[in-house]
Amino acid sequence: xxxxxxxxxxxxxxxxxxxxxxxxxxxxxxxxxxxxxxxxxxxxxxxxxxxxxxxxxxxxxxxxxxxxxxxxxxxxxxxxxxxxxxxxxxxxxxxxxxxxxxxxxxxxx
Amino acid sequence: xxxxxxxxxxxxxxxxxxxxxxxxxxxxxxxxxxxxxxxxxxxxxxxxxxxxxxxxxxxxxxxxxxxxxxxxxxxxxxxxxxxxxxxxxxxxxxxxxxxxxxxxxxxxxxxxxxxxxxxxxxxxxxxxxxxxxxxxxxxxxxxxxxxxxxxxxxxxxxxxxxxxxxxxxxxxxxxxxxxxxxxxxxxx
Numbered sequence: 001x002x003x004x005x006x007x008x009x010x011x012x013x014x015x016x017x018x019x020x021x022x023x024x025x026x027x028x029x030x031x032x033x034x035x036x037x038x039x040x041x042x043x044x045x046x047x048x049x050x051x052x053x054x055x056x057x058x059x060x061x062x063x064x065x066x067x068x069x070x071x072x073x074x075x076x077x078x079x080x081x082x083x084x085x086x087x088x089x090x091x092x093x094x095x096x097x098x099x100x101x102x103x104x105x106x107x108x109x
Numbered sequence: 110x111x112x113x114x115x116x117x118x119x120x121x122x123x124x125x126x127x128x129x130x131x132x133x134x135x136x137x138x139x140x141x142x143x144x145x146x147x148x149x150x151x152x153x154x155x156x157x158x159x160x161x162x163x164x165x166x167x168x169x170x171x172x173x174x175x176x177x178x179x180x181x182x183x184x185x186x187x188x189x190x191x192x193x194x195x196x197x198x199x200x201x202x203x204x205x206x207x208x209x210x211x212x213x214x215x216x217x218x219x220x221x222x223x224x225x226x227x228x229x230x231x232x233x234x235x236x237x238x239x240x241x242x243x244x245x246x247x248x249x250x251x252x253x254x255x256x257x258x259x260x261x262x263x264x265x266x267x268x269x270x271x272x273x274x275x276x277x278x279x280x281x282x283x284x285x286x287x288x289x290x291x292x293x294x295x296x297x
Contacts, residue, residue, distance in 0.1 A: 008179050009250075010163055014235045017251055060252040062178035 002070075007080050009062040019059040024067040025087065025106065049073055051096055051103045053088060056080075069096060113188065116217040116277035124288030126223035130281065131269070134218045135172070135191030137184040139198060141207030143176075151201030155194045156184060166248045166261045175248045175261060183259075183271075188213060217277035219284060222267040227297035229287045230260060230268065239297060254283045 002015045011017075023045050029037040046052065052072045057065045067085070069078040069092050076099070079092040087108060096103055103109060113133055121129040141148055149160045157169025161182070166175040172186035172194070186194045191213045198209045221229055227238040234251045236243070243249065248261040256279060258272040272280045286292075 011249070013251075017235055060257045061250045062181075064178060 002075060002077070004056060004068050004077060004080050006058045006061060006064065007066050007082055008064040009058065011058070011061055013058055013061055017058065017060045019057045021055040021057050021065060024053040024055045024083075025108075046106060048105060051078075051100055051105050053105060053108075055083065071099070113214065116274045117281055120281060122281075122285045122288060124229075124285065124290055125293045126221055126226040126229045126288045128229070128281065128284045128288050129220050129222075130277070131218045131220050133188035133213070134216070135186040135188045135194065135211070135213045136216050136271070137186070137191060137195055137198065138177075138210045138212050139182040139184055139202075139207065140180055141202060141205055143180060143182065145205060147202060147205045148182075148207070151198050152182065152184070154201050155197045156186065161248075164248055165246055167246070168264075175259070177248075177250065177259070215274055216271050217274050217280070219270040219272075219281065220267050221270065221284070221288075222265075225288075225293060225295070225297070226268055228294040229284060230270075231297060232287045232292075232294070233283055234258070234260070236260075253280050256280060 003012055004018060005012050026041065029041040050071055050073055052070060054068050055065060056068055065083040066080050067083050068080045069088055070076060078095045081089050081092060115130060115132045117130045119130050119132050143160065152158060152160055152174050156172035156174055158167040158174045161167045161174055161176040163176055166173055172184060175183040177183050184194060191211050195209055195211050202209065231238045233253045236249050236251050243262060245262040245264045248259060250259040252258060253272065256272060256276045258270055258280060260268055260270050262268055
């Protein structure tokens with residue numbers, strides 16, 4: 001069972017109280033963008049073995065969206081953080097580097 | 110105006126803990142900047158209560174105020190006082206970016222009392238209901254079986270559960286099953 005701490009209400013919420021909302025840090029391409037960008041935004045997703053960044057929603061709780069960094073192989077959670085950010089906070093990146101030196105995920109490493 | 114009735118008309122169940130629908134209750138959703146002094150003043154004027162901190166519920170002479178999320182409060186007052194409280198809050202927040210809505214008729218409230226009330230809830234929600242983690246003045250939004258609900262602890266030790274009116278029967282049924290004699294857990 002995955003347990004994540006909601007950064008907004010501080011609750012250690014287990015999986016059934018949350019809703020998975022797909023990949024974190026997607027860059028959106030809307031009207032007037034070119035077809036290749038739009039296609040990659042719409043369909044191309046990371047499917048890593050190891051470090052992954054996801055968006056979750058505390059659906060049965062405060063209702064807020066937040067981001068989580070975890071490993072898909074060990075289910076270790078490196079941390080959760082606000083969804084109002086363009087990249088993962090440095091302390092979470094440091095934690096990942098300690099466990100997975102040389103990791104990379106999209107443009108982050 | 111038509112006569113207001115609560116969702117299950119005060120139904121009760123006596124199991125190893127007591128489950129009762131509390132009847133009509135005034136509930137007002139307030140959204141806005143909880144850190145602002147206008148909000149604190151509005152809440153004080155409407156209920157007499159202080160601004161609650163994260164996952165807490167505070168009470169005053171006219172009602173209670175629950176922390177629902179970083180930008181949302183639930184103001185609980187008498188049913189008949191709800192519209193007047195909405196007016197007070199709306200007036201106090203007229204210069205702020207805020208929303209005040211009367212949701213009294215959209216909700217149902219249940220009260221759980223008895224020594225084993227914690228076990229009744231612990232069977233249904235993924236929440237630590239031990240006395241060290243949850244007590245009077247705490248509020249927790251979570252799920253009861255398959256639907257969203259919130260639970261808070263009253264000063265007299267009883268718990269109150271709020272859920273959407275549309276699922277009131279479901280929530281009462283699962284609370285009833287959970288509190289059935291023979292289903293005692295004796296954990297809490």
